[in-house]
Amino acid sequence: MKILLVEDDPTLGEAVMLAVRQAGFAVDWSRDGVQAETALKTYAYDAMLLDLGLPRREGLEVLRNARKRGATLPVMVLTARDTVEDRVRGLDAGADDYLLKPFALDELLARLRALLRRAHGVADTQIRMGRFCFDSVKRQASVDETPLVLSAREVEVLEILLSHAGRVTAKEAIADRLTGWDDGVGDNAVEVYIHRLRRKLEGSGVVIRTLRGLGYLLEAER
């Protein structure tokens, strides 16, 4: 896979290029907006890492022009501008992700991989977390390929938690989603499902954390 890196700062550009290359991608590095546009026209890159404050042509303009030409490649904006308006402008111009400088290279690579995964539609019929796996088509959870026996409502709760993986899911959000099932699922019912689910997931490598007053979070066991 080939990535286009657009960054005018030589120090940062070089480090990012090295890191991305070490992560196993091929990289082309453009140092200004015009160069970047030419590169985009001549090769169908798999993703673009785009700085905004560029010489000769603004990063957002490069992005807008690319989208106008029908380019669908995932674009991650690397920027020093972090106000909400800046973000909105970036997303409006067609950015898929937004990374604020200075960033950790690990995070850049993780997000780049996520972008590519999404863009290539391998999009995760299977969600893996260590030994745990969930097949979103079959709606089947398993540990070390051994299927877990879960009730339909437990699967539903698990799906909600997985769709928020790494983030907190409010109890009310779960209750709202389950309302179609039972007649008015109360907070208590949610607690019961979580309790059962947690027991069945014991030793699976994933845990459901309860965060006082905030909700639940599903994460890999530490």
Place this chain on the structure above:
Amino acid sequence: MNGEGQTSLRRQLIVRMLSMMLPLFILLWVIAYFSSQYFINAAFDRSLIRRTFALADRVEVMQGQVQVDLPVAARELLVFDQEDLLFHSITNPAGRVIDGEQDMPQLPGHQDIRPGQLIVYDGIKDGEKVRVAAFGLSLKGTSARGTALVQVGETLSHRSAMAERATLAIVIPMLLMTLTAAIAIAYGVRKGLEPLSRLRDRLSARQAFDLSPVPLGETPAELRPFLDEINSLLQRLSEAVESQSRFVADAAHQLRTPIAGIRAQAEAALASARHEDAQHALSRIAQSTQTMGDLVQKLLILARVDAAENTLRLNRLDGVDVVREVAREWVPQALASGVEIGFDMKDSEAWVMGDAQLLREMLANLIDNALRYGGTRITLTVRRSEQGVIWQVADNGPGIPESQRAAAFSPFHRLSGSVEGAGLGLTIVQRIAHLHGAQVSLATGAEGVGLVVNVLFPAAPAQA
């Protein structure tokens, strides 16, 4: 307003106008006194002269002797007066007193009276001031030729009393008029200066960082130039403030890219470095750039808060929603560093007036601080109290000793022993809180453990 060493326009105006009125009043008093004295003297003198002539008519020459034919009744009439003592004296041409008082006061200038001459003069008799009319009576008899001196005098108590009364009759209304004028002046000055105090009220009611121009409103023409000057000063000041915070923001932005460069280079080198010392040095560089990035981030926020001071729009927000949402966002990062975040809901809603973005920034800084310096547990609470709405961030870390709490809010202050962090977190918290009229206070947590940060907001007014 009228502190020592300050001049009060009102007092100056009043003092000047009154100090002009006072000499005028004294002058008028003097004029009134002397003019009434003059006219009363003239009137009294006329009656004195009449009496003198009446007495002179009674002087005759009989057998070569100057004599006075003054019956008792006439004599009594002559000397009768209710208040004053009247007296008379007749001196024959030879200089001998033939009737009346022996010790009449001397004629002015020790002159001799000429025939037909009338002199009215002041003198002293028996130690009392007197007024005397003297007439030179020409005698035509054969044996007693010459001029007889006929004098009638009186003490002055009546005419002084009259003069006094006349003076008072003029002065008392004048005094009343003066007092009325003084009150009118004081009132008028105060009324006239009212626009000044209204302007002062308008100025003092402004918020600390409000640099918007003072509305001209119904400012009197005399004040307009001052107000224009103040407004132009405010304008220049707000431009200076704006350009400074823009500069800080620009500088911070500009710093981000090179910092990102150093950090990325250090991390890239770290991945391939073999030597242990080099690894150590590179990881320290990476760490430092992280701190530097954090500092730049916080400077930017401060610049943004500065910029917001002039344009702040406060909306009704539910504190419960805002705090809970921010807490949720911070959970993953907190868990990654082994800290659990919890939220205590004391009230189902707690409305405040605020700018959501700034308040989220404030909370983020509080949570960030607790993550850096706190223990293993952060509890956020929102509750209503009688004074308003309290947002609380509590941790179970080492806390801040009471002696250091006041200093903790100043920029770049670091608690002894702590190394990480930019030292701007609480400064940002306080600035944002103040923009919302909120108070920040630090306390020790329950059972003497940890730090509790309370932000007390004024409760939002009930929804219209």
